[in-house]
Amino acid sequence: MMNEARNGRWQQVAVGCLLPLACHIQADVWTEVDSEIAWSEPQQAFTKAEVILRTEWNGRVNEHTDFTVIPRLRTDLADSLSSTDARPDSYPQEDIQYNGPLAEDSHNRLELAEAFADFIWSHGSVRAGKQQVVWGQADGLKVLDVVNPQDYREFNLPDFEDSRIPTWMMNSEFRFESGATLQWLLIPDMTFNELADAGTDFAMTSPELAPSASAGVDIRLHNTERPSGGTLETGLRWSMFAGGWDLTANYFRFFQDNAVIYRSLDTSSVTPLVDVRPVYERSTLWGVTASNAFSDWVIRLEAGYYTDAYFIRDDLVDKGIRNSPELAYVTGLDYQGLTDTMISYQLFHSHITDYDAAVVRREDSIRHTMKISRNFWNETLEVEFFVLLNRDYNDGQARTKVTYQVNDNWSVWAGGDYFYGDQQGPFGQFTDASRMIAGWHTSF
Amino acid sequence: MNQMTENRERSQTDAWYLFGIRHPWLILVTGIVLMAALAAGMKHIYKDTRADAFLEADNPALMYKNKVREIFGLSDPLVIAVSDSSKQGIYRPQTLDLIGRLTDQVNQLEWVNASRTISLPDENNIIGSEYGLDVSPFYDLLKSGNGEDIRKAISDFPLYDGMLVSSDGAMSVIVLELYDDAMAEQAYNAVMDITAALDKPDGVNIYVAGEGAVLGFLGHYIDQDASRLNPLAGLIITIMLVVAFRRFLPALLGNMVIAASVLMTVGFMAWCGVPFYVITNAMPVILIGMAVADTIHILSHYYESQARHPQWSLKECLEEALLVMFRPVTLTSLTTIAGFIGLYASAYMPPFEYFGLFTAFGVAIAWLYSVFFLPAMICLLKPKVSKRWIRLEQESRSDAFSSMIAAAGHLSTRNPAVTLAVFLSLAVAGVYMASQLRVNENRINTFHKDEPIYQADKAINAHLEGTNTIDIVIETPENEGVFEPEVLKKMEALQAYAESLPHVNGSVSVVDYLKQMNKSLNEGNPEYYRLPDDKNLVAQYFLLYSASGDPTDFEEEIDYDYRLANIRLNLDTAEFIATRPVIESLQTYIDRNFNSEQAKATLSGRVNVNYHWIKDIGVSHFTGVTISLIFVCIVSALLFRSVIAGLMATAPVVCSILMVYSAMSLLHIDLGIGTSMFASVAIGLGIDFAIHTLDRIKALVDEGYDDMKALLDELYRSTGRALLFNFLALGFGFGVLITSRVVPLTHFGTIVVLSVTMSFVAALTLLPAMVLVFRPGFIFRHASVQPQIQVPVTSAGSTAAILLVPAILTALVAGALLFSGHAHASGNASLNGRDIAERINAVDDGQYVSSDMQMILTDKNNKERKREVISYRKYFGDEKKTVIFYKTPNNLKGTGFLTFDYPSADIDDDQWLYLPAMRKVRRISASDRGDYFMGTDLTYEDIKQNGRLDLNDYNFTALEQEMIDVDGSMVNAQVVEATPRTDEIAEELGYGRLKFWVNPDNWIIVKTEYWDPKGKPLKTYLVSDIRMVDGVWTRHKFEVDNHLTGHRSLFLFSNVDYRSPVPDRLFTKSSLVRGL
Known part of the structure; x- marks a missing residue:
């Protein structure tokens, strides 16, 4: 299996290298380095001392064909974000679908962040390769933004661009005379969310997200059940602009990015055992988005209906999982009436349509977010403040960041990420991970 | 009092103007013979509805146009x-x-x-073949491609x-x-x-x-209209006369005077060889109104005498009527004639000259037949007054009409100072509104909007390059001079420049054919759609063409010796306000670029000819009005032997004209051919009311009326009633014009009715009030008893009152001069602020463009940041779409900005921003117009306007021109100050005031100073390196210095390309995501 994995990685390297080599015309290479340190006051320790080296290679083969290759090296000297035995089961192990890191050890991780080719013609385009596709209108709240899996080893703190895990796919778009477009996604890459390992700062402990073990009862953890080979995810998105509204209708037949943790009691042995069997389950998403600007206001709407969603029960009925459709939406309102300032509010609401009292999560989950950002000095200084309130547990997070653009190539920033509230909650669980950050960025 | 009248009668019974009563048969026969003789000329009348008729035959623009027609065979x-x-x-x-x-x-x-x-079917396709050029009709392709081959051939032939x-x-x-x-x-x-x-x-x-169709249809259209309007006007006048006198005979007599006036005038025109122009159509209606006025006054007094003096014979009553009315009728006719002679004297266009002259003649005929022929007819036919009239007279009661007039009159004379103040205020407002009038003319607007020709014009101009033409003749000193590559390149540049002007949608010249031939001979490669570099090659192309096609195909573009060439421009409108900047810009361009011996260029064509006769309408109109008023004032002064009388008689007319200006401004009626005539007509008609009123007041004072109230009672009861019918006759007569299908006549009728109404009202309210306030000597000097007037007039009020009329007249003249100055300026280089802003906005920026832009941002510590973007802009109909992609620095690389800019000011733009870090396109509000764009010193609004100005945001004031250095040469720049219309707009834009300098050679703003809403200097914008790229003036460098922050932004443009098509797909959110 390790050989196969290694082969897969080499295939990634080959694609990453061959793309630019095959198209040695008009290439444009640039590199950025990001570095950030984090100091956790509760832990009285540096929890992060990271450097990311990212090189982007853009090239043009001809008028209709471009390519992009982005290798990325990540080094964390603090070494508290991942354990030495990274969970392998979020990455596929078969065939060409290999996706995971090209090489890694406890401090370093080399990966092919993105590698794709664009084929463009007058009425459409195809982007084939390892890439990110973002659906939806919401910021930081996920309803439709589920095409790519996410790296949750730092929970939601990194930029989504950095934490979203690109996958191999064919992304086709067809443009119609009316200006409407149809996007068709074909994803053979069964890569899923990467979660922080148990014992690390951002390991999931909230009972909503991870079933808690009962004292005195042993568990037997089975291998994660991944989709069988040859399985595809398929997505369609119809986009149009009418009467000032940006509208989309979305369809996505996919595997949920978090494994469903089935639990069943094995009473055949002397000591009762709980069989824990993680399985990636399939679901279908139907969604719509809309946005429009009215004077100084921008309204954003995003709604999705999952035919199958899986919620942890507080008992072991139905293998400890309630399977129910879920309806979720985000309403966003941005105000840009103040000079160089944006104020953005979002309401997230998720409803379990076939609820059962034994489900740990509440039937209706509600979150509010507010973000205020302002630029100063001809956009050389940016101050951001973000606050999230999760009404289910009255927990949440507050984040602030001040970024200064030193010159075209250098910027520095400082800020803080603060979690608060009930430690049972999905945000309150990270109260101890609250931290101060400082970092710099350069590119050349 | 009656005794006094009888004394006067007896002393004047031998007056010469009673000749008609003494010798009725002689007058009757003479009148009929004279009428027949002149009216006989009508069969020789001919119509001249050409637009060219508005210019003298020896006008240089017209002569040149005819020359062009001879050389190139081009007509309308x-x-x-x-x-x-x-x-x-x-x-x-x-x-x-x-x-x-x-x-x-x-x-x-x-x-x-x-x-x-x-x-x-008549045009040829030009394609390359192994033998050279294959020139064959487009319709030859019909056999093979079922129409689609023709579509392809046309799309490959940019000219067509x-x-x-x-x-x-x-x-x-x-x-x-x-x-x-x-x-x-x-x-x-x-x-x-x-x-x-x-x-x-x-x-x-x-x-x-097309102008050919307008010419063809206009004559018929106007005939049709006139044949409906004139009888209708006659019928209405007849009904008025029947209602006024309750007898049919007066109506018949009135119509006879009308017939004499109209038929003899038109007949006389024909005998003089003067054609019937478009505007002559208004003359019969005017004469009908004028002629009937005299009839009404004479008949009215005749019947009044019968009612008052039943014991008198009809002849004595007639003598009395003539004795009393001869003077005012003559006075009014003379002043009216003076008004029209004023029009004749001031007009420079033949139709207006003849209109003034012959209408004056028609008024003279109307006077002649009213004073001699009408009394002769009355003498013979002996019409009798109605019994009701007698009963009312004997009971000293007024009928409803008299009562109505008296009530209105007394209202105004109860407090005469207030009346004067009201009229003065109206006059002041009118002077201001006059300055807002706009000169405009478009022949197609002569037709009603539901006429097929009007709709055809709109439809064709909406789809194609346009039906209106400007010809530019290029003249070289020797045969085959046009073949010189330099000349051809100049022609190409001129065409490109012309097509960059608003409303010029296309042009044709030999340059286009040569480019097509060059392309065809290079395997249809679009890159070869350009001029050959070699003179011999040009000659060879023509030779090759003649081998396959008909060499006369280029007759319209080049002369036989290849010495002259014509460039024909197609415009989608003939509106003067739209074509004037085009003509003036072209002339400026030609003056600068075609002054060499190698080639000269001259403007010609329909639009140019129209420009030459329309541009002075405003000046001509106000000069005419001023001269007519002065004439009328002088004549009135002479007749009453008093300067004050002249001024007072003119005052109601001045008020009515100013009110019409106000109405025209408010109703957005332009000063054009039809409407510019109104003032002379208004003066001619309006003065009658004033003269009758003043003369009657004077007569009543002379008769011994010592109580002013009784005097006014009598004035309103008798003259007031007659004037009411006079007014109604005129009002309804001209009101008929409002129903005209000829749109300028509808406007003309509307404003004449307004002016007549105002003249009538002012004569019966303003004049008595002025008499009460001023107590003018010319009225009271012969009075045996000073009237007992109880009007609270202070000495200061009296002084002010004496100054009132001259003040109004001065105001009018000032208004006239103001507008004249404005109109003159409009026709020349110095324009008003808004005109300049319109021209700036009219500068063509190409259908699409791509360019690279570098932004260098420097803060007060001289720390620099650089950004490089590539931008694309394209018009989709009136909608403008712009997309910008950041190339550097790396932290912004991939950022995309997409804007849909809609033509309506009511619809906000739509904008999207793509930030690579978010990986999604974000909708952003476009209303933050005053926010600075991406860290530069230009706001989003500045970026959107791209060197233009939103006319809805600012009020513009033109300042003195200033010399300014532009790219190393001194330019006499137009300077304009712009202030936001409201405080809200100022806050929104972040600007309290702007002052900008415009290069009049290309109408590009070369410098702008900005102040913030608090009045502090904010920033300075300076443009340099302005070059023409693909026929479009393009800024290649501009710098913005922010004085408040010390920050500077330098914008440098390169690789500007207006030719390479920009694909539609770039203006989509998908392309923002995918990048370039």
């Missing part, structure tokens, strides 16, 4: 358009067949110069794409040149007959328009 074309709403458009085989048949049929018309017809067939393929034109403009009406009718008889496939419409 008659344009037939065939539209097809089917998917295939006019390329549908049935429609192509229809166009073929239609072309054949119209070419067979005897008036059509078939060799010059431009149509799809848009000119011959609309770019969307929905419309095609057949352009007909006539041998003789005088036959335009016959040709137009024949074309209409042919189009009506054609069997059209579903979805196909045929339109006929």
